[in-house]
Amino acid sequence: MSNENISRRGLMLVLSSPSGAGKTTLSRRLLESDRNISLSVSATTRAMRPGEVHGKDYHFLKMEEFEAWLGEGKFLEHAMVFGNRYGTPSHLVTDELGAGRDVLFDIDWQGTQQLKEKMRDDLVSIFILPPSHDELERRLKTRAQDSDEIVAGRMAKAADEISHWPEYDYVVVNTDVEKALADIQAILNAERLRRSRQTGISEFVGRLI
Amino acid sequence: MSNENISRRGLMLVLSSPSGAGKTTLSRRLLESDRNISLSVSATTRAMRPGEVHGKDYHFLKMEEFEAWLGEGKFLEHAMVFGNRYGTPSHLVTDELGAGRDVLFDIDWQGTQQLKEKMRDDLVSIFILPPSHDELERRLKTRAQDSDEIVAGRMAKAADEISHWPEYDYVVVNTDVEKALADIQAILNAERLRRSRQTGISEFVGRLI
Numbered sequence: 520m521s522n523e524n525i526s527r528r529g530l531m532l533v534l535s536s537p538s539g540a541g542k543t544t545l546s547r548r549l550l551e552s553d554r555n556i557s558l559s560v561s562a563t564t565r566a567m568r569p570g571e572v573h574g575k576d577y578h579f580l581k582m583e584e585f586e587a588w589l590g591e592g593k594f595l596e597h598a599m600v601f602g603n604r605y606g607t608p609s610h611l612v613t614d615e616l617g618a619g620r621d622v623l624f625d626i627d628w629q630g631t632q633q634l635k636e637k638m639r640d641d642l643v644s645i646f647i648l649p650p651s652h653d654e655l656e657r658r659l660k661t662r663a664q665d666s667d668e669i670v671a672g673r674m675a676k677a678a679d680e681i682s683h684w685p686e687y688d689y690v691v692v693n694t695d696v697e698k699a700l701a702d703i704q705a706i707l708n709a710e711r712l713r714r715s716r717q718t719g720i721s722e723f724v725g726r727l728i
Numbered sequence: 729m730s731n732e733n734i735s736r737r738g739l740m741l742v743l744s745s746p747s748g749a750g751k752t753t754l755s756r757r758l759l760e761s762d763r764n765i766s767l768s769v770s771a772t773t774r775a776m777r778p779g780e781v782h783g784k785d786y787h788f789l790k791m792e793e794f795e796a797w798l799g800e801g802k803f804l805e806h807a808m809v810f811g812n813r814y815g816t817p818s819h820l821v822t823d824e825l826g827a828g829r830d831v832l833f834d835i836d837w838q839g840t841q842q843l844k845e846k847m848r849d850d851l852v853s854i855f856i857l858p859p860s861h862d863e864l865e866r867r868l869k870t871r872a873q874d875s876d877e878i879v880a881g882r883m884a885k886a887a888d889e890i891s892h893w894p895e896y897d898y899v900v901v902n903t904d905v906e907k908a909l910a911d912i913q914a915i916l917n918a919e920r921l922r923r924s925r926q927t928g929i930s931e932f933v934g935r936l937i
Contacts, residue, residue, distance in 0.1 A: 522899070522900065522901040523903070524859075524901065524903075525899075525901065646923070648932070648933070648936065649936065650733075651935070651936065652935060652936050652937070655936065674937075677937070678937035681933060681936065681937055682933075682937075684923070684929060684933060685923065687923055688922065688923060689918070689921045689922055689923055690731070690734075690921065690923045690926055690929055691731065691921055692731040692733065692734065692932075694732075694733075702917070702921055704914075705913075705914045705917040705918045705921070706918040706921060708911070708914040708918075709898070709914045709915040709917075709918035709919070710918070712898045712899065712900055712911055712914075712915060713897065713898055714855070714893070714894065714896055714897060714898055714899045717899055720893060720899055723857070723901075724857070724890060724891075724893060726860075726861060727857065727858065727860065727861050727864065727890065728861070728883075728886070728887035728890055728891075
């Protein structure tokens with residue numbers, strides 16, 4: 520859906536949402552449907568789990584390595600979760616963008632803020648909302664035995680994440696997965712056609728006139 | 729392709745191109761394919777032609793009326809062509825936008841500049857390029873008896889219009905009409921999902937959490 524004779528810079532597509540909004544399914548479906556976008560591979564200090572592949576699931580780093588990279592400013596965003604470090608190495612992303620390939624980020628509002636500070640022009644951010652209060656509650660009640668307190672706690676966490684929608688470029692309501700996927704695909708395809716990303720237009724126009 | 733439960737402000741979609749790039753066909757096809765966008769109806773002082781309908785083809789105004797409106801700042805853009813005045817009355821456009829309907833403008837770079845000055849946030853501009861020099865020349869040679877000078881004159885005019893591509897938000901190359909139409913539809917649908925146009929999100933989120 521880009522202009523095939525014009526070279527372009529890739530873009531960074533961020534999908535954020537509260538849990539229960541269907542983001543994981545939408546990310547997977549988008550990656551399956553479009554060969555020019557791939558999921559950003561994070562670096563982490565947590566132990567590799569059975570079946571995981573270095574460089575595919577994560578870049579597994581020792582804590583000293585991670586902190587050395589951090590000191591050298593090699594991360595676009597990073598976070599500490601349960602004592603493990605996670606981060607997005609910038610050189611992996613900029614290599615993809617320079618080659619005209621798009622990179623998908625499935626991150627929360629805090630990660631999005633960090634990316635925005637460093638890569639404003641390359642970033643396209645979409646916030647996904649659930650269709651209704653009742654549907655959100657239903658999706659957060661994952662097991663029959665979940666107590667009201669547990670579900671209320673998840674709702675409060677979802678409400679906190681949702682409060683960050685004004686920081687995003689686009690908002691998509693996931694009432695129907697097929698429609699929400701089509702919406703995200705339309706945004707991705709449109710952003711590929713943005714004049715500012717099509718680095719080869721001058722050259723193309725030079726041959727035209 | 730917008731979020732059906734969230735009210736939104738309409739947008740102004742501008743298509744510009746040199747003649748020979750297929751803009752007229754693309755505009756017609758877009759209007760046929762999407763019920764929520766309609767062509768902007770201009771005002772003019774030229775005489776009504778047989779078959780034309782006031783308020784549909786044009787708003788036909790007397791020169792005194794047009795100039796009175798002009799004095800009152802009632803036009804978003806205006807131009808004089810062969811002694812006749814043409815212009816886009818702002819109230820007609822703002823009524824549509826306020827009702828959540830989109831308006832299509834088939835105008836040149838000068839009209840686009842004028843709209844941009846007054847309606848920056850509502851404007852989405854697309855520049856359509858022909859696929860190649862040879863194809864552009866072929867399309868501009870409309871009749872077999874067109875002299876080389878006539879075609880060269882048209883090419884020079886096209887080159888002048890094309891030089892304004894850097895002033896547009898998006899650039900679409902019309903190699904194939906179906907693909908170019910899909911590109912324009914993707915841009916329109918994506919721009920409808922822009923957070924800033926979805927005026928009802930706050931209210932929607934209020935019911936959600």
